[in-house]
Amino acid sequence: xxxxxxxxxxxxxxxxxxxxxxxxxxxxxxxxxxxxxxxxxxxxxxxxxxxxxxxxxxxxxxxxxxxxxxxxxxxxxxxxxxxxxxxxxxxxxxxxxxxxxxxxxxxxxxxxxxxxxxxxxxxxxxxxxxxxxxxxxxxxxxxxxxxxxxxxxxxxxx
Amino acid sequence: xxxxxxxxxxxxxxxxxxxxxxxxxxxxxxxxxxxxxxxxxxxxxxxxxxxxxxxxxxxxxxxxxxxxxxxxxxxxxxxxxxxxxxxxxxxxxxxxxxxxxxxxxxxxxxxxxxxxxxxxxxxxxxxxxxxxxxxxxxxxxxxxxxxxxxxxxxxxxxxxxxxxxxxxxxxxxxxxxxxxx
Numbered sequence: 001x002x003x004x005x006x007x008x009x010x011x012x013x014x015x016x017x018x019x020x021x022x023x024x025x026x027x028x029x030x031x032x033x034x035x036x037x038x039x040x041x042x043x044x045x046x047x048x049x050x051x052x053x054x055x056x057x058x059x060x061x062x063x064x065x066x067x068x069x070x071x072x073x074x075x076x077x078x079x080x081x082x083x084x085x086x087x088x089x090x091x092x093x094x095x096x097x098x099x100x101x102x103x104x105x106x107x108x109x110x111x112x113x114x115x116x117x118x119x120x121x122x123x124x125x126x127x128x129x130x131x132x133x134x135x136x137x138x139x140x141x142x143x144x145x146x147x148x149x150x151x152x153x154x155x156x157x158x
Numbered sequence: 159x160x161x162x163x164x165x166x167x168x169x170x171x172x173x174x175x176x177x178x179x180x181x182x183x184x185x186x187x188x189x190x191x192x193x194x195x196x197x198x199x200x201x202x203x204x205x206x207x208x209x210x211x212x213x214x215x216x217x218x219x220x221x222x223x224x225x226x227x228x229x230x231x232x233x234x235x236x237x238x239x240x241x242x243x244x245x246x247x248x249x250x251x252x253x254x255x256x257x258x259x260x261x262x263x264x265x266x267x268x269x270x271x272x273x274x275x276x277x278x279x280x281x282x283x284x285x286x287x288x289x290x291x292x293x294x295x296x297x298x299x300x301x302x303x304x305x306x307x308x309x310x311x312x313x314x315x316x317x318x319x320x321x322x323x324x325x326x327x328x329x330x331x332x333x334x335x336x337x338x339x
Contacts, residue, residue, distance in 0.1 A: 020296035026253045029188040037209040041176040
């Protein structure tokens, strides 16, 4: 940005400096947000592989009117050797979560909350399918334990 | 320590290195969510998810020196996701830099009526585009133009000129002339 002379002085404008002080007072980062961020490192597990969020219907849907389809959310996660498709249907304060591992494989699945609790556990069937009924709300992720030597998989938080 | 070294250490579980990353970028992440006009509760949700995403990706950050832009992009995506969920609540009694304050709010925050009140009201009267950009610019550890561009999905080349126009407008607004002179 050397071709833009104002960039070099962006913090020197006194008006911007006053606005920065005001923003610090009116709209500071809440302490609990910083505390949560610091504690987040504790979620790192070296033995598990991340199943990355590849697709989320909620992110792709056009913004605007809320439709029936919005109570349905479909997600795709991908780890090195397995894909996980998840459909979540919200109704009231409950949600129904249907999952499918591909290629199909037998696994134990936990639903984990970001306060450390295991919300629910289940076993998938021979086709790699599983099903949860959960209370709605809060941030969750799935932990998938397959037969050794396949490493456990953790999905991104949703 | 470079960002690359901090990321490496954090990936090995070094809490101090991680805290240094949080301290450096927490204001950027927060400002990104607030610039999307999220309430403080919703912005907290976005910030938390963004930091969890970084924990997930500690050993997958392609270009460590551009970590700020990665965090800003992630916070923007999470903000949009939350907006699309359509369950946002907009509390009316919490301090919001984008909305002109009443006298009670000025009192509550123990601000100086003449100086801070004038500046706040002048800021609130600007266009959304100006408020959004200036809110990013006044994050702590002032963000780079690349980070701001990532936070707002705005071409980096547009930031300098827009910034100049918006600051002129703010300065011209009645009562602000004596400020920042």
